[in-house]
Amino acid sequence: MSKIRVEHLKYRYPSSEKLALDDLSFEVDEGEMIGIIGRNGAGKSTLCQAFVGLVPHFYRGAYGGKVVVSGLEVLKSSVSQLARRVGIVFQNPFTQVTGSKWTVYEEVAFGLENLGVPRKEMIDRIDYALQLLGMEKYRDRHPFDLSGGQMQRMAIASVIALQPEILVLDEPTSQLDPQGSEEVFRAVHRLREEGMTVILAEHNMEKIARYCNRVMLLDGGKIIDFASPASVFSRADLTRYGVVPPVYTRVCRELNAKREGSPHFPVTLEEACEVLKGR
Amino acid sequence: MKTFSLYVPRDSLIHRINPIDKILYTITAIAVPLILPSMAASFLCMLISLSLLAAARVVRQSLPVFAFVFLILCTVVLIQGWFYPGNQTPLFGVEPFVFHAEGLMKACRIGIRVTNVVAAFLLLVLTTKPADLVEELVRRGLSPRIGYVLDSIFQILPQMMNTTRTILDAQRSRGLETEGSLWVRVKAFLPLIVPVVMSSLIHAKERALALEVRGLHFEGQRTWLREKRTYPYSREIRGGLLLVLTASIVWRILG
């Protein structure tokens, strides 16, 4: 069953003349993890925000086509309505902290309070979200006293507590150190095991190759390719779109080491080892 | 996490009173002397507010504010004592700086009024945790969105101030003139404030996005993680304050 259906989506920001998203059409199935790649300005963030309704409701501007997430048409639903179906985590962990709460526990409750979730259910959901993200030991900490990785996991917990069916991550680790980044990816991996549909815009191609089952390559607001990581990262013209494939793919390309019977190069460490050992 | 507010945590009865009731008290304590312009009414209100400050054990924390007020009141005594238009009875001093009885009386009245108003506000400010005040206001019908704004200021403001201090230090070490003639100092002001404003507005935009997807704009009924607190003597306090207000209005009309 398709969780997300996008038909001829076009979008232009109000202060701009050029389309940020130019006629996108695709579908995403339940339980998939989709990676979105492309250079800065390719439209990754705009597309991420189009799933949750910030595009067009927050910015206004010009909009065309149709986005349906979990049965709700974005254009006809409010951002608050959509928030129960699809959650988003942004780049900067710092500016996602509400600044109105004094503990991690209360911070995670923020969205639930706004959406009128009954108190008893609220507590169950917060406990579950904190535990899933490995944040229960920080529950009484002040939100701003956390490390970047912890703050980002708190942001994910805040979104998970709203029980969305889809999670959108817009470069969630670009402002984190390697350790914080690893923490976040482990948490996302656990969410996938819970059956969550995940959309991930990311610059770290090794992570995309490792975690995503499909990859969408964007450039100038258009879809260039949308296929398996092996297929996308094996493209010879990737650098033209400002993307450097995973290091394993680059090595195997130099050695011309393809998987037996496959037209593609390996994209993860494991695959690369397998192929290179077999030679 | 540092916060900055004048609130003094204490375990006193006044601290346990509903913040709304304290606001109502403050309003009454300021309104009564306006309704009854006799010095006795002002004096009484002032005494009550001061003794409540003492009962809440926050007198020491109120001193810095009173010290500042006292400084201005000293100039009031001088100016009114010398130049009050109704001055008739010279007491002491040398021309043109002669203190008059009427002016000193006027200064005394101003002093009592100012002390009363400041004490009434201090009672609210020193004994009420801002977050409790906001929560109670939102439960009483203040828009939760305005409630959010009030709450967040207590954390966002210190952050902006920290950014500012960093920029101030950086600009100084780059040789920005913060001394010198008035014009030099005015010109120094803009390059200091522009970067802070820019970064704060960009952060504010990102925060608005994050708040929006966490339902800040939701139209329906909200709920609370914290259970509703019960505050003591609420009905008695409100009844009493209403009685005092009515009595002073009646007094004013009849008197």
Add this chain to the structure above:
Amino acid sequence: MMQRSSWFRFSTPSLVLIPVAVGINYIGKLFAGTLKLPLWLDSIGTVLAGMLAGPAIGALSGAINNVIYGLTVDPISFVYGLTSILIGLVSGIMASRGWITGWARALVVGLAVGLTATAVSTPLNVWFWGGQTGNFWGDALFAVVLAQTGSVWLASFLDEVVVDIPDKLLTVLVAYALFRSLPKGIKQLYSGRDELETLDG
């Protein structure tokens, strides 16, 4: 659907502008102190909020500023809340009527804001301090005028004018300079006037 730009339903960008406005007010005051300027400069944020998001947000920023200042620094600030509200209101109204399209016009806004502040603060000063402002130079003038003319109102008015007009002129000019330096994409967020266009068909 999201409601926009009504007086009572503020958009989220406009709401989060308020803490920033209050912060700018504090910073202005901090700088005025650090640079030893003989002015307050403590309403730059309120004026900027009015210019960016209109009179309602300007007035709200002014009100909230004085409540917060009253809770955190100086309880007397509650007394002057009304002045702050009108500063935000007037700068917002004039900005939305096209009075911030150049330096000369901004100067007029500065004068208007200064006169408004004077008109509201003078009665408050007369009630509260018997006419003084608490500013040393202003109060010195108050004493002289009171001694010469015997009019509390005239003395108090002049006391307020010499402090407020230069202060608000500079405040509005700084706010205008900030307004001009902001990128279009940021200003756009607060205007709340645009309709969603369609690219279908």
